[in-house]
Amino acid sequence: MSGRTARRRVTMTEVARAAGVSVMTVSYAYGRPDRVSDETRAKVREAAERLGYPGPHPGARSLRRGRTGNLGVVLGEHLTYAFDDPQASRFLAGVAQVCADHGMALTLVPVTGGPADVDRVTEAAVDAFVVWTTADDDPVIDAIAATGLPATVHGGPRRDGLAFVAADDRAAARAAGGEVFAGARRPAVLSFPLDRARVSTVTFGAPAPRPGASDSAGAARDENATGSGGAIPKSARLSVLGAGVRGPVSGIDPETATFRVTRQRLRGFRDAWSEIGGDWPEVRVAVCSTNSAREAEELAAELLTGPHACDAVAAMSDELALGTLRAAARLGLAAPADFTLSGWDDTDAAAPAGLTTIAQSLRDQGARCARAALGHPAPGDRDTEVAWHLVRRDSTRRRR
Amino acid sequence: MSGRTARRRVTMTEVARAAGVSVMTVSYAYGRPDRVSDETRAKVREAAERLGYPGPHPGARSLRRGRTGNLGVVLGEHLTYAFDDPQASRFLAGVAQVCADHGMALTLVPVTGGPADVDRVTEAAVDAFVVWTTADDDPVIDAIAATGLPATVHGGPRRDGLAFVAADDRAAARAAGGEVFAGARRPAVLSFPLDRARVSTVTFGAPAPRPGASDSAGAARDENATGSGGAIPKSARLSVLGAGVRGPVSGIDPETATFRVTRQRLRGFRDAWSEIGGDWPEVRVAVCSTNSAREAEELAAELLTGPHACDAVAAMSDELALGTLRAAARLGLAAPADFTLSGWDDTDAAAPAGLTTIAQSLRDQGARCARAALGHPAPGDRDTEVAWHLVRRDSTRRRR
DNA sequence: CTGTTAGCGCTTTCAT
DNA sequence: ATGAAAGCGCTAACAG
Numbered sequence: 001m002s003g004r005t006a007r008r009r010v011t012m013t014e015v016a017r018a019a020g021v022s023v024m025t026v027s028y029a030y031g032r033p034d035r036v037s038d039e040t041r042a043k044v045r046e047a048a049e050r051l052g053y054p055g056p057h058p059g060a061r062s063l064r065r066g067r068t069g070n071l072g073v074v075l076g077e078h079l080t081y082a083f084d085d086p087q088a089s090r091f092l093a094g095v096a097q098v099c100a101d102h103g104m105a106l107t108l109v110p111v112t113g114g115p116a117d118v119d120r121v122t123e124a125a126v127d128a129f130v131v132w133t134t135a136d137d138d139p140v141i142d143a144i145a146a147t148g149l150p151a152t153v154h155g156g157p158r159r160d161g162l163a164f165v166a167a168d169d170r171a172a173a174r175a176a177g178g179e180v181f182a183g184a185r186r187p188a189v190l191s192f193p194l195d196r197a198r199v200s201t202v203t204f205g206a207p208a209p210r211p212g213a214s215d216s217a218g219a220a221r222d223e224n225a226t227g228s229g230g231a232i233p234k235s236a237r238l239s240v241l242g243a244g245v246r247g248p249v250s251g252i253d254p255e256t257a258t259f260r261v262t263r264q265r266l267r268g269f270r271d272a273w274s275e276i277g278g279d280w281p282e283v284r285v286a287v288c289s290t291n292s293a294r295e296a297e298e299l300a301a302e303l304l305t306g307p308h309a310c311d312a313v314a315a316m317s318d319e320l321a322l323g324t325l326r327a328a329a330r331l332g333l334a335a336p337a338d339f340t341l342s343g344w345d346d347t348d349a350a351a352p353a354g355l356t357t358i359a360q361s362l363r364d365q366g367a368r369c370a371r372a373a374l375g376h377p378a379p380g381d382r383d384t385e386v387a388w389h390l391v392r393r394d395s396t397r398r399r400r
Numbered sequence: 401m402s403g404r405t406a407r408r409r410v411t412m413t414e415v416a417r418a419a420g421v422s423v424m425t426v427s428y429a430y431g432r433p434d435r436v437s438d439e440t441r442a443k444v445r446e447a448a449e450r451l452g453y454p455g456p457h458p459g460a461r462s463l464r465r466g467r468t469g470n471l472g473v474v475l476g477e478h479l480t481y482a483f484d485d486p487q488a489s490r491f492l493a494g495v496a497q498v499c500a501d502h503g504m505a506l507t508l509v510p511v512t513g514g515p516a517d518v519d520r521v522t523e524a525a526v527d528a529f530v531v532w533t534t535a536d537d538d539p540v541i542d543a544i545a546a547t548g549l550p551a552t553v554h555g556g557p558r559r560d561g562l563a564f565v566a567a568d569d570r571a572a573a574r575a576a577g578g579e580v581f582a583g584a585r586r587p588a589v590l591s592f593p594l595d596r597a598r599v600s601t602v603t604f605g606a607p608a609p610r611p612g613a614s615d616s617a618g619a620a621r622d623e624n625a626t627g628s629g630g631a632i633p634k635s636a637r638l639s640v641l642g643a644g645v646r647g648p649v650s651g652i653d654p655e656t657a658t659f660r661v662t663r664q665r666l667r668g669f670r671d672a673w674s675e676i677g678g679d680w681p682e683v684r685v686a687v688c689s690t691n692s693a694r695e696a697e698e699l700a701a702e703l704l705t706g707p708h709a710c711d712a713v714a715a716m717s718d719e720l721a722l723g724t725l726r727a728a729a730r731l732g733l734a735a736p737a738d739f740t741l742s743g744w745d746d747t748d749a750a751a752p753a754g755l756t757t758i759a760q761s762l763r764d765q766g767a768r769c770a771r772a773a774l775g776h777p778a779p780g781d782r783d784t785e786v787a788w789h790l791v792r793r794d795s796t797r798r799r800r
Numbered sequence: 801c802t803g804t805t806a807g808c809g810c811t812t813t814c815a816t
Numbered sequence: 817a818t819g820a821a822a823g824c825g826c827t828a829a830c831a832g
Contacts, residue, residue, distance in 0.1 A: 058525035060825035460809035
């Protein structure tokens with residue numbers, strides 16, 4: 001525990017005086033070494049060494065130069081999700097790769113979900129922003145737009161003036177749903193959170209359309225909206241599973257989800273089930289508060305048991321799908337014999353588990369977001385849509 | 401792809417003029433709202449809104465105030481390891497938690513392993529540094545010390561003037577080794593990299609003591625050095641396993657490892673084997689270039705097969721141990737029937753796998769490092785040493 | 801190749 | 817409650 005002795009910083013002026021040259025010469029010695037004679041540079045370096053000058057003050061330099069060398073990253077979650085959520089991590093690894101390539105630091109803005117988040121964004125000394133999936137009503141988006149800095153949003157929400165990168169989640173969900181729901185009688189979706197209240201709500205009964213954000217709003221925000229959304233059946237059922245965890249429920253309206261990714265995937269799964277001739281209210285939807293196998297295991301156990309046990313589960317991530325497999329194993333069930341299952345992302349664990357899934361690279365998407373924000377797009381970055389494809393594996397083989 | 405239109409930033413001066421007040425009044429309106437009448441503040445806010453003023457320029461503010469609001473994190477690895485290496489992620493989640501608590505941004509300094517890393521550190525606009533395990537000869541450490549900013553190093557190297565946080569890796573390895581090596585005839589260690597050359601070396605034959613950093617140097621750097629280190633036997637054997645992967649080899653000298661954590665753990669495993677009456681050169685050491693189960697699986701397959709198949713594997717992380725289990729499963733072997741196995745960290749996956757391991761919380765250690773660097777130590781942070789304990793599970797039950 | 805001038809945008813004194 | 821002056825530490829732009 002030493003290191004806390006913040007000794008005063010030596011300034012360039014002091015070095016200049018000690019070396020017997022002007023401040024500009026010192027500045028050049030550091031910033032433009034070739035503009036200075038070897039001799040002078042040596043003199044400067046020597047004086048700097050002697051005085052313990054650590055080089056130009058980064059803050060002063062960036063104020064003068066008008067750039068910080070930092071790429072800001074804002075999450076629609078608590079800062080720790082950057083390292084806790086496997087999807088966010090993969091995405092950020094891509095961002096980090098691009099940062100490293102360009103010698104830019106990666107600054108994670110300390111959001112916590114509280115009202116101060118807006119200030120944290122405003123106070124971030126960065127040259128550009130990358131935003132990882134947040135809700136349509138997150139005020140942080142406006143704060144970012146207000147800075148006037150280049151910014152790329154991944155997943156959502158879309159906003160004028162901000163670049164946007166996302167796969168066609170609805171189409172992909174429709175593809176996955178078509179596979180996993182085929183031949184099913186009691187389908188279910190294992191979903192990401194619908195909105196930012198993810199961790200604080202435990203509801204009983206059928207969820208009523210919320211006041212502010214709602215049906216038509218959601219539909220208006222995105223292209224491809226089908227409108228309506230199934231009515232909520234009287235049989236809707238919700239169980240308590242612990243703080244922050246909503247239990248399985250029937251008939252959630254996709255349009256009420258303020259996370260665009262969740263909304264689009266719910267829509268896609270609804271599309272798929274409709275195409276098979278089903279009705280959306282027949283689909284049970286379990287909402288996880290986080291993207292973790294552990295939590296999914298709890299919810300999946302609910303889905304897979306009881307008189308109305310599901311026989312098809314479409315999960316919004318491989319992590320959730322793997323949690324489902326763990327629950328199944330505990331219950332003595334197996335896919336595809338007892339139920340079909342699909343995941344999302346095609347992570348390393350998907351193939352060994354025989355999991356049907358949507359393949360996409362969050363890492364590439366992160367890199368792409370970073371490149372867009374930094375103004376260094378690669379050739380392929382032109383297209384707005386991002387590549388994905390359905391990978392069929394054993395977890396949905398039943399009907400074949 | 402909009403967002404690239406970096407409109408010029410509105411300044412406080414312009415807002416002042418528009419609001420018909422002085423610059424100071426605007427500054428107060430933002431930084432010290434109570435020092436300004438409600439009326440004036442409203443006037444200022446209105447003008448700001450109208451002009452699109454995003455609030456005080458963070459860089460200018462921090463230059464004036466003398467603090468940035470950023471905690472810098474430096475890895476002894478490529479920047480992407482922050483999100484790719486599970487250990488680093490757990491550590492950084494702890495750092496992130498503390499940052500969020502204090503409203504500080506977390507700035508990952510873009511190191512790549514190249515010579516420019518030093519400059520990246522010098523140019524980082526931060527108030528303090530946290531360093532995640534690097535090698536004794538990493539020049540970045542000097543650069544950090546030169547800034548004069550508070551800094552905490554996790555794992556190593558120790559350095560005067562920088563705070564230091566680490567568990568007693570040697571003692572812990574001795575404890576794990578005592579457990580996993582008990583009754584073994586052909587022990588092995590599955591190790592982290594020895595030095596920064598981790599990914600570039602594929603060697604044949606017995607490794608000669610390297611020129612610069614070496615035996616006595618390593619011993620001198622740490623307390624508890626036992627000196628000597630076993631001679632390298634003629635039978636030393638190295639196999640090629642692909643780029644960046646050293647194959648298993650006998651008789652690596654712990655003192656040659658420039659990563660302090662690796663060195664201390666090797667020493668501890670040597671201690672354990674000696675206590676049982678063994679000779680260090682009898683212990684095979686497989687060095688992984690990264691902390692990944694995938695790579696461990698490859699190396700472990702080597703260790704567990706052939707005429708001299710090992711019957712005890714001490715791994716330096718749970719990830720490496722789980723890779724070993726995967727290799728074993730593929731080979732039709734199981735622990736503890738065919739070999740004993742120990743991991744490190746007691747991650748979530750350890751208990752389900754029945755893995756004997758060293759329990760410690762990298763997350764807590766990350767939080768602790770951040771608190772120390774930021775000058776907000778918690779009560780328990782006083783002790784230099786960090787808590788750990790041996791968790792005995794089935795993977796070493798054979799002899800009991 | 802080196803130096804002079806000006807000012808990046810803000811906030812800390814210290815008045816009024 | 818508001819304002820004027822000064823300058824945080826540095827570098828672009830221009831001389832010489």
